[in-house]
Amino acid sequence: MNDSSETTAATETEQMNAGFVTVAGGESVDATVERIKGDIEGSPLTFVTTVDHAKNAAWVDRTLPPPPC
DSSP states (O other): OOOHHHHHHHHHHHHHTTTOOOOOOSSOOOHHHHHHHHTTTTTTTTOOOOHHHHHHHHHTTOOOOOOOO
């Protein structure tokens, strides 16, 4: 039985992720980024940049929580 706070959290998560598809992969983040860059090469898309959020958090003396499993 779902309690209303669980239902609200699920609804908020669904809204935040609207239009996005999440797929678990077996590669590291770096390998995934390199694969995506290679996929984009030769396509009409342009790879603009990557953002190191952990480095940016450290710059302001903060840490990021571990990624969800």
